[in-house]
Amino acid sequence: MSQFKYSRIAAELKNKILSNVWCADERLPSIRKLSSEYQVSKISIQNALHKLEANGLIKARSRSGYYVVAQEKKTLSPNNAKQNAPSLVTMPDIFHEIMARSAAFDIYPEEKVREPSSHIQTLNRHINRAMRQQAARNALYYGTPEGDFILRKQLSKHYRSRDLSISADDICITSGCQNSLFLALSSCCQPGDTVAIESPSFYGILQLLQILKLNVIEIPASFSDGLPTQALEKAAQQWHIKACIVTPNFATPTGACMPQSEKLALCQLAHKYAFTIIEDDIYGDLGFHFNTQPLKSVDHHHNVILCSSFSKSLSRDLRTGWIMGGKHHKAIVHLSMVNNLANNQAIQQGLAGFISEGHFRRHLMQYRQTLEKQQNELINVLRENWSVPFTYTTPSGGLALMVTFEQKVNCISVYQEAIKEGIIPAPGSLFSTHNAFRHSMRLSFVHEISGKRLIAIKRLGQLIQAHV
Numbered sequence: 001m002s003q004f005k006y007s008r009i010a011a012e013l014k015n016k017i018l019s020n021v022w023c024a025d026e027r028l029p030s031i032r033k034l035s036s037e038y039q040v041s042k043i044s045i046q047n048a049l050h051k052l053e054a055n056g057l058i059k060a061r062s063r064s065g066y067y068v069v070a071q072e073k074k075t076l077s078p079n080n081a082k083q084n085a086p087s088l089v090t091m092p093d094i095f096h097e098i099m100a101r102s103a104a105f106d107i108y109p110e111e112k113v114r115e116p117s118s119h120i121q122t123l124n125r126h127i128n129r130a131m132r133q134q135a136a137r138n139a140l141y142y143g144t145p146e147g148d149f150i151l152r153k154q155l156s157k158h159y160r161s162r163d164l165s166i167s168a169d170d171i172c173i174t175s176g177c178q179n180s181l182f183l184a185l186s187s188c189c190q191p192g193d194t195v196a197i198e199s200p201s202f203y204g205i206l207q208l209l210q211i212l213k214l215n216v217i218e219i220p221a222s223f224s225d226g227l228p229t230q231a232l233e234k235a236a237q238q239w240h241i242k243a244c245i246v247t248p249n250f251a252t253p254t255g256a257c258m259p260q261s262e263k264l265a266l267c268q269l270a271h272k273y274a275f276t277i278i279e280d281d282i283y284g285d286l287g288f289h290f291n292t293q294p295l296k297s298v299d300h301h302h303n304v305i306l307c308s309s310f311s312k313s314l315s316r317d318l319r320t321g322w323i324m325g326g327k328h329h330k331a332i333v334h335l336s337m338v339n340n341l342a343n344n345q346a347i348q349q350g351l352a353g354f355i356s357e358g359h360f361r362r363h364l365m366q367y368r369q370t371l372e373k374q375q376n377e378l379i380n381v382l383r384e385n386w387s388v389p390f391t392y393t394t395p396s397g398g399l400a401l402m403v404t405f406e407q408k409v410n411c412i413s414v415y416q417e418a419i420k421e422g423i424i425p426a427p428g429s430l431f432s433t434h435n436a437f438r439h440s441m442r443l444s445f446v447h448e449i450s451g452k453r454l455i456a457i458k459r460l461g462q463l464i465q466a467h468v
Contacts, residue, residue: 009038010048017057017068024070028058043376050379050394051224060383086194086217086239089210089433094415105399105444108456110422114448119363120315126359127350138345145337147173147322148348154355155322162284164297172323172333173343177282178204180307180323183335185212185243187328188276188305193242196235198227200402200431200440202252202280205245216433217241223393223402226256229265236273243276249292250283253431253442254402255395257287263295270303276328281308285364287397288372302326310351312399313364320347371399374445378457381449386461388468402428404440407468411441417463423456 013034016022029037034045049066052058058066131138146152152168159166174180181204189195191213197205199218209216217235221227227246235241246266248258258266270277279295296304305328309321320343325332354360379392382403389406405411411427418425426444428437447453 009040009044010051013048013052014057017052022068024068026068027064028066028068030065043372046376047372047394047396050376050392053391053394062384084218084434086215087433088213089206089216094412094427094430097419104426105446106453107425107443107447107460108423108453111447111452111456117363117366119359119366122359123315123350123354126354127347130349130353131346134346134349142342143345143348145172145333145342147171147343148345148352150356151348151352152322154352158355158360159294162291162297163293166296166324170324170326170329172325172329172336173348174307174309174321174323174336175340175343176311176319176321177280177307177309178208178321179340180309180321181205181245181278181280182208182212183323183332183339184276184278184305184307184325184328185209185214185245186335187325187331188278189214189242194239196232196241196244196275198246198251200253200428200437201245202247203430205280206431206433218433218436221251221254222256223254224256225262226251226254226258227262227266229262229269232266233269233273236269236275241273241275243278244270245278245280246295247280247283248295249281250286250395250398251280252283252398252400253426253428253440254393255398255400256393257292257396258295260293260298263293264298267295267299267301267303270299271301275303277304279304279306281306282312283398284308285313286368286371286399288368289396292397296324296326299326305332313367314360318347318351320344320351368397371397371445374448375401377449378443378445381454381457382443382461385458386464388461388464399446400442400444402440402442404428404437405464407439409439409464409467411438414441414460414463414467417467418460421456421459423460423463425460 022028031042031045035042049058053060057069059069060066149168151173152171155171156166156168174183185208189212192215194215194217195209196217196219198221217239219227219231219235226248232244248263250257266277277295281294284292284294294306296306305326306324310318323332382392388409391404393402395401412429415425415427426442428440429435431437449457
């Protein structure tokens with residue numbers, strides 16, 4: 001289903017609610033009836049309804065259907081949050097606890113994982129073949145600082161399918177997206193500079209900002225549409241912003257996706273106020289129903305540095321990423337050489353072969369379907385088993401969603417109780433420098449919600465109930 005058609009259905013349903021075609025407490029037509037009316041699958045209608053529910057417009061009633069919510073009961077938009085002045089970052093201890101338990105995207109990491117897909121097995125064969133064929137040369141010589149040319153050429157070809165035309169010579173291979181973000185910040189910022197970030201924001205970015213001693217200004221973001229450019233411009237008028245870090249496509253923790261108009265406006269702001277945009281594109285390949293367009297594809301002034309990797313779309317174990325530095329390219333290649341010297345050649349060569357034979361494209365098609373299915377399963381489990389009132393985001397891609405409790409649930413306290421039982425949610429305050437989002441948590445749908453993970457989700461609901 002195209003992005004246009006998916007958005008049109010959600011917009012039309014929303015318009016009927018706001019126009020009082022369906023009044024407060026009125027039951028919406030059934031999923032089957034809406035599916036027939038719009039000539040789309042039931043799952044597509046269900047996703048649209050989930051989105052409306054996440055926005056506080058409708059609410060599901062058990063075994064009854066969806067009903068319109070009176071608008072005076074709607075919770076405040078995250079955009080109404082207070083914007084703080086720039087400040088240095090201090091990361092909480094629980095960040096290190098979560099990472100130490102390998103639980104960044106797993107509610108219950110002690111549970112076994114399913115067998116790797118055939119595509120992952122094919123990838124491993126390509127890497128093993130590269131290790132055998134180039135064993136002597138790879139053992140005696142470092143690769144070039146820019147990385148394997150054939151891999152860069154394949155990445156260039158891959159991005160053309162997302163409307164970004166870029167030469168292999170303008171891509172540098174890195175040791176992961178976090179390394180790419182480090183190189184990007186180091187190339188355009190000095191300690192004490194001010195960097196704007198969307199709020200909530202990925203805690204790995206907050207960690208980098210802390211290490212690099214950069215001042216941070218948080219721009220309250222929409223849980224559905226991401227960074228609002230009007231708010232960013234107000235901040236740019238008040239403070240000298242050197243860089244802006246943004247995840248325009250399926251940002252963690254909310255899964256927000258910036259509209260095309262806002263992407264264009266952001267690039268125009270960067271040119272107007274002379275700051276660099278650092279684009280975290282790590283989830284860009286994970287749209288359920290459509291290909292996303294990177295910010296860099298609409299950057300006409302070379303102000304965007306794009307960072308990404310294979311860790312979220314293919315395998316965490318590869319530790320292979322890339323960066324497209326634009327006018328900072330030479331400085332970034334030099335920094336990469338100083339910090340890493342070179343990256344694993346066999347892995348790069350294996351990846352290049354894997355992509356060139358079409359395996360990566362086929363893997364993404366299957367993986368996107370799996371993620372969408374698991375997202376729907378997670379939402380259904382939450383709605384059926386959690387008794388505390390909550391709202392949730394319904395992203396159209398990515399790996400996670402954000403749950404926010406209508407009652408003032410302290411999610412740090414819930415986390416401290418849950419971790420004693422091996423259950424590891426990600427409290428919302430991890431994604432802010434100012435202890436915001438205390439009543440929210442991120443949940444991932446990377447893993448199938450079954451077995452001990454299903455039990456863990458249900459138990460987490462009980463722990464939440466105990467903290468109300």
